[in-house]
Amino acid sequence: MSKQFTRSEVAKLSNKDKTLIILHDKVYDVTSFLNEHPGGEEVLLDHSGIDGSEDFDDVGHSTDAFDLMTKYQVGELVESEKTGNLPKKTWAKDHFKSNKTNQGENQGMPTTMVVSILAVLAAIVYFVYL
């Protein structure tokens, strides 16, 4: 079972040498990630010892970011302090939405297939009549 923290413990444990952040009821130690974070260390330091879930969601982190996060998880909040809020995968949603609005582009796919099929048929006809 992963280590349980209260919100005040996370706040107390965070200092200039250690950056703990609460994201969606889980606790992350991002100390070693500070200068690797593509969004810069400043935003992580701004959320040191507190719950950064909302801002994290607003940024709309990618699935790559979610995969990376598991590496830095050190525990979770005690049951009584959990919000139960799941991460909003904004990026994934936006991606889905933009796919919907790009229907014109999506319809391009079958056209390519039709052209390929016609090309194959033309080749067959060419060889049959040779």
Ligand code: HEM
């Ligand atoms: C363990 C925690 C975190 C991890 C592993 C992480 C990882 C990443 C990664 C991989 C990116 C590159 C873009 C992407 O793939 O989505 C990114 C960008 C960013 N992150 Fe984080 N992040 C974390 C926490 C946070 C927090 C708490 C904030 C607070 C607001 C934040 C703000 C940002 C911003 C502003 C960007 C730049 C977005 C852009 O340039 O479009 N991140 N992060």
